[in-house]
Amino acid sequence: AQSVTQPDIHITVSEGASLELRCNYSYGATPYLFWYVQSPGQGLQLLLKYFSGDTLVQGIKGFEAEFKRSQSSFNLRKPSVHWSDAAEYFCAVGAGTALIFGKGTTLSVSS
């Protein structure tokens, strides 16, 4: 069955520190992979996506993610976190149909 696992429910990072949010997926074919961010009371915003090619993809707001097929992972990273990055982050997988979302990781940023 297709599924997405985000192992970390809540992460707190100091402002200026690096960030890595984990995402593991289970999918029968080559997946399309996505990271979305949702700020409180806001809609979903696409950070980045992977379809094929270079396994390191760059997104908006300084985020990047690396696709590792051997580990079925698509972890999101940012070298220096800003207070405005505090939000809910969702990893999703799909391939031409509805996306399947992970349960999300809440990011808190401490000063």
Next chain:
Amino acid sequence: SAVISQKPSRDICQRGTSLTIQCQVDSQVTMMFWYRQQPGQSLTLIATANQGSEATYESGFVIDKFPISRPNLTFSTLTVSNMSPEDSSIYLCSVLGTGGAGIEAFFGQGTRLTVV
């Protein structure tokens, strides 16, 4: 890309009543998707709406509770019937489109439903 307009943006409803949510897309799309996001939770797919056929519901969701219409390639409605407080959620409409390289999912701003 696709721009999705969803109405209403929010509503407070009495238990036992029904609410119909509208989703309008600025381009023709084959499939439209309805999701539910319960408070503090992730997005769960309710159903896939194809024009000209009945919607396909995911496990745990039934047509009597969440009837869907898809009269044309740019519009769909989701009705939440006989509401209870447990139906308080954000309901989102989504379509697939081309965004940059490859396929991307586009979402409406959502309908925040509170049932009292």
